[in-house]
Amino acid sequence: MARKSFRGGVHPADRKELTRDAAPEIYLPKNQMIYPLNQHIGKPSVPVVTRGDRVLAGQLIAETSAFVSANIVSACSGTVKAVDRHRTIGGLFVDSVIIENDGLYEQAEGIGEKADYHAMTSEEILRKIMDAGIIGMGGAGFPTHVKLSPKNPGDIRFVIANGAECEPYITCDDHLMRSCAAEIVAGIDILLNLFENAEGVIVIENNKPEAIAAMKKAAAAYTRIRVLEAPVKYPQGGERSCISLVAGIDYKISQLPADVGCIVDNVGTIYAIYKAVCESTPLMERRVTITGDAVARPCNLITRIGVSCGELLEYAGGWKDGKQAVKMLAGGPMMGIAFDSLDVPIQKNNNALTFLTRDEVAESEKSATNCIRCGRCGSVCPVGLVPQLMAAAVEKKDFERFEKKLYGMECISCGCCTFICPAKRPLTQEFKAAKAEVMAIRRAEKEKEAARS
Amino acid sequence: MSAILTATVVIGIVGVIVGIALVYIGNKFHVEVDQREVEVREALPGNNCGACGYAGCDAMAAAIAAGEASAAACPIGGAPVAERINAIMGTSAEADRQTAFVHCNGSCEHTSTKNNYVGVRDCRAVALSGMYPWDCDYGCLGFGSCAEVCPQGAIHVTNGVAAVDREACVGCGLCVKACPKGLIELVPYEQKTFVRCVNKDRGKDVKLVCTVGCIGCRLCARDCEAEAITVDKNLAKINYELCTNCGKCAEKCPQTAITSG
Missing domain, CATH: 3.30.70.20 (Alpha-Beta Plaits)
Incomplete structure (x- = not known):
């Protein structure tokens, strides 16, 4: 049964007014392009080009190395400068293909060829999606062809196009839905061809009336696709929140959405699927919102993957009044990752760059106090966890209690608990670190087990 | 009277047979116990805390007796326990x-x-x-x-x-x-000379971020008489088995990334 909403959640100021009316602009990068080999979840890709090679836009530069992995294509034409370590948004140095952009954007052969998906088999469609290097573009970066290959395709009841965009500041999906509604709906129809028993549902928060109108108009021609207006509440765009809303199902972290009969894809991913299947265009382009009060001209850009963040900031007019941002985030303020250097590339899963003049996290740390056990964190947790107990366990390094008794691994790192905490405790970060710790413990145990047998 | 004698003889014979069987079985299923393991076990604190990484003091004692763990591997016992274990094992405390x-x-x-x-x-x-x-x-x-x-x-x-x-x-x-x-x-x-840096970047980049980082200039490797220093990926590394702790490399290092003493 569909529900009115998911449990918990918070209402942060959405600050979308900065870019809500900024029509997307196309920006073709001029400087070198960088492609980290581990933009996705899973094994890093293997480069198929070497230094000095000439590549064209749309040409494969790194190929998938395992089942859970993804191809990477060049989004510009030019010469491979190096395959070397380069800084990424995560702060780490990662093996990357660095391409000197010649600015010509010569395309590889066959790109843009129209194709009719009705005439294709499921395998052909999946093959095209895999070749295009599509991964989840909403943030997590899970390879899409893997997500679309569940054990029993017949059991899938819902294909959910996630256009909730609940994260504050970001409007790129909103603009995508307004301008490319027909393509997105066709993309959903492609997925419905893969899952014959499924219904297509487009979830949009009801603070995006233009997007809802555009999607409704485009979906009218399809009997199996409908638009579902969701109440405005963070994290509506979370995979679990969407499934809770559409299908009324809660599920464990050990399960995938496909295990409960749902496939959730960001609208950006679905648009990329349409482009890959119907227009033979691999994933080269993505929409990025450049926003925040430190930017001179907040805007929405249609740009190429691999462009450096510094170049996009320059295009957006640089710093407002010459004052450098105090906090730089890839993504929005709730789940975004703070980064410290502008010499990092935009990856497939970066939907926004947020530059802020105030570091509210740093300010709140100064006024942090001990937990007062008010329980607000528990009341807003969309998963139904008790963050205050989890934090106590983490501080005592009792990871067994964190994992087994308090179900800490179910945490989706949405940040609601940290947002609501009146004592301003860094709860989400503690849980992220603790989850990494539990994973390390599990790995060590697995190795021990393997050594024994 | 004869009944008592018969019973005594029968029980006596049974006793001898069982005795022989027990000796035979005892020899057949004998488990070699390292006497040192028992002694090491007694020297350990016996808290079974597992801080050493082994399943408890028994497992750790077995590992020490087998030469797999160092005598100082018990973090709780510290130096006094290590000394006693060294005495049992006949190893020198300083050597390893x-x-x-x-x-x-x-x-x-x-x-x-x-x-x-x-x-x-x-x-x-x-x-x-x-x-x-x-x-x-x-x-x-x-x-x-x-x-x-x-x-x-x-x-x-x-x-x-x-x-x-x-x-x-x-x-x-x-x-x-x-x-x-x-x-x-x-x-x-015993080792006194160390490279106090792990930065693998090129020297130019290292200089930008730290005044005491190894820049991979190879001065230390060139002047090392014991040939104990190798430079790999812009980073000097000392082979402690060859190093004589002469301290020449520390003097030569322009970045003072190597220290001695």
Whole structure:
């Protein structure tokens, strides 16, 4: 049964007014392009080009190395400068293909060829999606062809196009839905061809009336696709929140959405699927919102993957009044990752760059106090966890209690608990670190087990 | 009368047969027990805390007797226990004593901060966030996760860099596992000369971020008489088996990245 909403959640100021009316602009990068080999979840890709090679836009530069992995294509034409370590948004140095952009954007052969998906088999469609290097573009970066290959395709009841965009500041999906509604709906129809028993549902928060109108108009021609207006509440765009809303199902972290009969894809991913299947265009382009009060001209850009963040900031007019941002985030303020250097590339899963003049996290740390056990964190947790107990366990390094008794691994790192905490405790970060710790413990145990047998 | 005699004889014969059988079985199923293992077990504290990484004191005693673990491997017992075990095992305390060493010297004066890191004050959480507080991406984060796990209280973070008190360290290796940057290594107690840097970047880049980082200039390797130093990926590495602790490399190092004594 569909529900009115998911449990918990918070209402942060959405600050979308900065870019809500900024029509997307196309920006073709001029400087070198960088492609980290581990933009996705899973094994890093293997480069198929070497230094000095000439590549064209749309040409494969790194190929998938395992089942859970993804191809990477060049989004510009030019010469491979190096395959070397380069800084990424995560702060780490990662093996990357660095391409000197010649600015010509010569395309590889066959790109843009129209194709009719009705005439294709499921395998052909999946093959095209895999070749295009599509991964989840909403943030997590899970390879899409893997997500679309569940054990029993017949059991899938819902294909959910996630256009909730609940994260504050970001409007790129909103603009995508307004301008490319027909393509997105066709993309959903492609997925419905893969899952014959499924219904297509487009979830949009009801603070995006233009997007809802555009999607409704485009979906009218399809009997199996409908638009579902969701109440405005963070994290509506979370995979679990969407499934809770559409299908009324809660599920464990050990399960995938496909295990409960749902496939959730960001609208950006679905648009990329349409482009890959119907227009033979691999994933080269993505929409990025450049926003925040430190930017001179907040805007929405249609740009190429691999462009450096510094170049996009320059295009957006640089710093407002010459004052450098105090906090730089890839993504929005709730789940975004703070980064410290502008010499990092935009990856497939970066939907926004947020530059802020105030570091509210740093300010709140100064006024942090001990937990007062008010329980607000528990009341807003969309998963139904008790963050205050989890934090106590983490501080005592009792990871067994964190994992087994308090179900800490179910945490989706949405940040609601940290947002609501009146004592301003860094709860989400503690849980992220603790989850990494539990994973390390599990790995060590697995190795021990393997050594024994 | 004869009944009593018969019973005595029968029981006597049965006793002899059972006795022979017991001796035979005893020999057949004899388990060789290392006497040293028993003694080592007695020398250990017997808390079964598992801090050594073994399943308990029994497992650890077996490992020591088998030569798999060092005599100083019990972090709780410390030096006195190690001494007793060395006496039992006939090993010298000094010969294989190991201490932890932090391969970074980038204190506040030598490198500067690029990020105002806020949040959980734990090295692992910092490493996960990618927001390294220091300019150098390789060096000690200074939040003291190593000091926290040290059962001897032998590690202190001063001026942003962790340092090990060699005398107090028992070489249990818990800090080695705790450091997310892989900066800590167990080294022979006798070793005095160390490269206090792990930065693998080119010299030019290292100089930008730290005044005491190894720039891979190879001066140390060239002048080392024992040929104990190799430079790989812009980073000097000392082979402790060959090193004579003459200290020449420390004198030569233009960055004072190598220290001796």
